[in-house]
Amino acid sequence: MTNYIDKSQQPILGNDPVDLETPQGAQWQASMWKFLLFSALGMALFIIPFQWDGKITILLGVLTDTLQAVLGGYVVYAVLAIVTTSFIGALAVKVLRPNLHEGSMWAKLFDVDWFWLGARFLGVLFAWMIYLQVGPEFIINRNTGSVIFEDLIPILIPLFFFAILSLPFLTDFGLMEFLGTLSSKVFVKLFKLPGRSAVDAMSSWFGAASIGLLVTMQEYNKSYYSLREAAIIATTFSVTSIAFTYVVAKTIGVDNNFVFFYLTIALTGFIAAIIMPRIPPLSLKPDTYHSGKSMLDEGIPAEYSTYQWAVNRAVTRAHSMPSLGNVFKHSLKNLFDIYLGLIPVIFAIGTIGLGLAEYTPVFNWLSAPLVPLLELLQIPEAAEAAPAMIMGFADMYLPALVGKSIESEMTRFIVGAASITQIIYMSEVGALILKSNIKLNVLELFMIFILRTLISLVVITTVAHLLY
Incomplete structure (x- = not known):
């Protein structure tokens, strides 16, 4: 296979336009192994399913x-340290205005x-109130703040x-370039988007919705x-990562069926991605x-x-990567950013x-119109499921x-899968879109959220009836 390319013809690699030399000879072989081995490790961590302790994971x-089992009860102290450091550090920067170097x-x-x-501030206040069990029941009740403190955060x-720490094996050693190039024609034909948007989708899928959106x-x-x-990609392909999907599956109690859970989400997202660009409000956006x-x-x-070409891009990307030590340092910074910011x-x-x-x-009122639809779809406990569907717009x-x-369990399966495929949640994705130059307002985001919810319900419920 030819492995030489004129630099003047070289495409954008990864997420930024960079000027990278395609490796030659022994460097090509070494970079090829680098791409194959590290990408295989990333796929083993994030993608390949297997049976463990009686469940597919x-x-x-x-x-x-x-x-989580090793940390046990000590995770409480880690949580308190994280939220306290997060607020005090941000407050100190706001008040003292130190001369911090940009970036x-x-x-x-x-x-x-x-x-x-x-x-x-609210995060650290609520965390300490819940830990000390001091304050209004609205905050410290076992079904409110204590769910966050005892059930979600320890996961x-x-x-x-x-x-x-392991994400770079999946995103930074050529796998995204390889898959993105191979899938580019599909994106052009099915979604009326540039093939390059395949990389944005993979950034979300392998990393986080915010990564793909950024x-x-x-x-x-x-x-x-x-x-x-940009509007279509931001609201259609900013999907939640495999890692976050596992959190949702574990939280809602369907992680024993994780492979089918994720395959259902993938199918639903694919169908929604075909439909959404062809209907308002996204279809009305101009090509400016x-x-x-x-x-x-x-x-x-x-x-x-x-x-x-896919192999060439992948191997060139792998060749450009720094040492594992530098990769680890960068990932560690991202870890602290996630802990302290999220x-x-x-x-x-x-x-x-x-x-x-x-x-x-409030949520019962907002979700009331959904109840007849859920009942029509023969979803058990429809009245209990409907409010959960609407809450996805907030977070x-x-x-x-x-x-x-x-x-x-079937209803929990449907609620959990729908929460992933709704995509638009204002605590992160919605807030980032509103702050961007992509001109989508809150009303348009809510319309997109409702349309995605309706499409998702039909597809997910059909699959759920087959599984359960």
């Missing part, structure tokens, strides 16, 4: 469960705007540890996507570019087949959401946290 799930680790961890500082701490925002700002394309014209050229050199926000939004669900009829975890009390 993935290696990441086994590692998470093992560390430095300290700036990334603690230099936040007032909204996120407020979220961190997230070990999960984030393994997922973030890639999309960046590509739109550089005029690689039109406004219509941030800079006024498109900057994207996805041509494959004539001397390459699609497969050869855990307090989950406490804040999750506790408030569960409090509203437990002590007010991805709320449906699982509320739905875990539903007795029917």
